Amino acid sequence: MTLPLAKPALLRNQCLIDGKWVGTPAGVVSNPANGAELSRVPEFGAKETEEAILAAERAFKPWAKKQAKERAAVLRRWFELIMANQEDLARIMTAEQGKPLAEARGEVAYAASFVEFYAEEAKRIYGETVPSPFPHSKIIVQKQAIGVCAAITPWNFPAAMITRKCAPGLAVGCTFVVKPAPDTPLTALALGLLAEEAGMPPGVLNIVTGDAVAIGKVMTEHPAVRLIGFTGSTGVGKLLMRQAASTVKKVALELGGNAPFIVFDDADLDAAVAGAVIAKFRNMGQTCVCTNRLFVQAGIHDRFVEAFAKAVAAMKVGPGDAEGVVQGPLINANALAKVERHVEDARARGARVITGGARHSLGGTFYTPTVLTGVNTEMALSQEETFGPVAAVYKFETEEEVLRLANSTPFGLAAYFYTKDLARAFRVADELESGMVGVNSAILGNEVAPFGGVKESGLGREGGRHGIEEFVELKYVLMGGLN
Numbered sequence: 001m002t003l004p005l006a007k008p009a010l011l012r013n014q015c016l017i018d019g020k021w022v023g024t025p026a027g028v029v030s031n032p033a034n035g036a037e038l039s040r041v042p043e044f045g046a047k048e049t050e051e052a053i054l055a056a057e058r059a060f061k062p063w064a065k066k067q068a069k070e071r072a073a074v075l076r077r078w079f080e081l082i083m084a085n086q087e088d089l090a091r092i093m094t095a096e097q098g099k100p101l102a103e104a105r106g107e108v109a110y111a112a113s114f115v116e117f118y119a120e121e122a123k124r125i126y127g128e129t130v131p132s133p134f135p136h137s138k139i140i141v142q143k144q145a146i147g148v149c150a151a152i153t154p155w156n157f158p159a160a161m162i163t164r165k166c167a168p169g170l171a172v173g174c175t176f177v178v179k180p181a182p183d184t185p186l187t188a189l190a191l192g193l194l195a196e197e198a199g200m201p202p203g204v205l206n207i208v209t210g211d212a213v214a215i216g217k218v219m220t221e222h223p224a225v226r227l228i229g230f231t232g233s234t235g236v237g238k239l240l241m242r243q244a245a246s247t248v249k250k251v252a253l254e255l256g257g258n259a260p261f262i263v264f265d266d267a268d269l270d271a272a273v274a275g276a277v278i279a280k281f282r283n284m285g286q287t288c289v290c291t292n293r294l295f296v297q298a299g300i301h302d303r304f305v306e307a308f309a310k311a312v313a314a315m316k317v318g319p320g321d322a323e324g325v326v327q328g329p330l331i332n333a334n335a336l337a338k339v340e341r342h343v344e345d346a347r348a349r350g351a352r353v354i355t356g357g358a359r360h361s362l363g364g365t366f367y368t369p370t371v372l373t374g375v376n377t378e379m380a381l382s383q384e385e386t387f388g389p390v391a392a393v394y395k396f397e398t399e400e401e402v403l404r405l406a407n408s409t410p411f412g413l414a415a416y417f418y419t420k421d422l423a424r425a426f427r428v429a430d431e432l433e434s435g436m437v438g439v440n441s442a443i444l445g446n447e448v449a450p451f452g453g454v455k456e457s458g459l460g461r462e463g464g465r466h467g468i469e470e471f472v473e474l475k476y477v478l479m480g481g482l483n
């Protein structure tokens with residue numbers, strides 16, 4: 001394995017449980033750009049997951065009882081170490097995930113921003129006092145860490161989805177067992193090493209790799225786990241929710257989307273095209289907030305399609321570490337098969353391929369960035385998230401029509417629209433059934449705002465001061481006899 005790392009120790013092949021690196025390297029982690037083996041990681045199951053949970057349970061009280069300032073200092077050091085190792089982490093991420101190096105560097109900074117933000121917030125977990133209805137008494141409402149948390153994280157953001165879940169929980173005093181996606185465990189393990197170096201006590205952050213079903217079952221059913229956080233498909237989210245019901249755990253779910261991107265006739269065309277390229281093609285279309293449906297009003301439709309297709313066709317495809325590449329490979333063969341199925345189905349039902357529409361000549365899981373027009377709601381890509389580099393363009397006439405179309409899905413994670421009309425901006429933002437709305441903006445995620453969806457796109461919020469609330473329980477204390 002020949003990754004050029006300044007700190008080779010970041011490339012781990014064991015799991016982190018109770019402050020020890022354990023397990024036999026077994027499951028192959030490969031580079032989606034060329035299929036080469038990068039490393040191997042343990043294939044852990046129920047037994048090791050339980051050990052990690054018990055370690056997190058032992059670590060909980062001492063960690064939660066530390067002064068907020070002490071937890072903040074550890075998180076702050078973790079943030080600094082992540083940024084100091086940004087380049088290495090980005091190289092590991094690009095190698096196992098495929099995203100272009102510039103995007104990987106951006107994700108490392110994005111991941112670090114959650115750690116920095118919650119290091120600051122750790123000192124501001126305020127409670128309240130409530131006027132008591134009883135004489136000589138006071139009501140105090142205090143916030144307490146919920147306990148041991150389990151996090152199941154996805155392959156599309158191998159670093160940021162870990163820190164966005166763990167940093168707020170760690171800040172308030174929770175401890176964690178993390179299961180990264182099997183395609184991308186190396187970034188997670190590298191983050192674990194840096195957490196250890198930052199002074200995170202043994203058992204506070206545990207990372208297990210291996211059998212998703214066995215690990216997920218223990219995480220959702222073990223009575224010591226009080227919260228399960230998951231980013232991934234709605235189908236798996238529902239399963240985890242059902243399993244978590246047996247011990248009435250809190251669930252925090254960031255699930256699938258089917259994001260609309262609406263361009264009104266009065267939009268700034270250049271800004272809308274640039275926004276659509278980002279909202280659709282970031283991470284090769286493999287983000288939960290990537291637009292899945294582009295609705296363009298009739299008066300601007302043809303001009304938009306021409307400029308958009310030109311920009312899409314100009315995107316350089318290749319291995320993520322090659323100069324100038326903005327589109328890497330898809331994560332694996334299943335992802336490629338889904339993209340192909342959607343394009344073939346759309347074509348068979350009358351869609352027009354404006355650019356792309358086929359595998360890329362580089363082979364493997366590379367797919368040519370694609371723009372389709374003449375798309376309708378009967379097509380598979382309208383009902384399901386494509387999660388790939390395919391832009392499906394619909395033509396619409398009126399605001400009422402596009403709102404009906406945009407909202408006609410069980411999902412509601414992100415929505416975007418472009419307009420210069422201020423009244424319309426407020427009206428449409430109010431009407432879209434979505435947890436997040438970008439108005440003349442195509443990137444929603446940041447550390448200060450609450451990220452999350454409505455309807456079948458999830459429960460709870462990650463990021464910002466709201467993200468903390470998932471990890472605390474309110475305890476109401478009635479202080480009597482104060483006469």
Ligand code: SIN
Nearest residue numbers: 157231287288289445
């Ligand atoms: C996701 O795709 O789940 C996360 C995207 C983001 O944080 O911007």
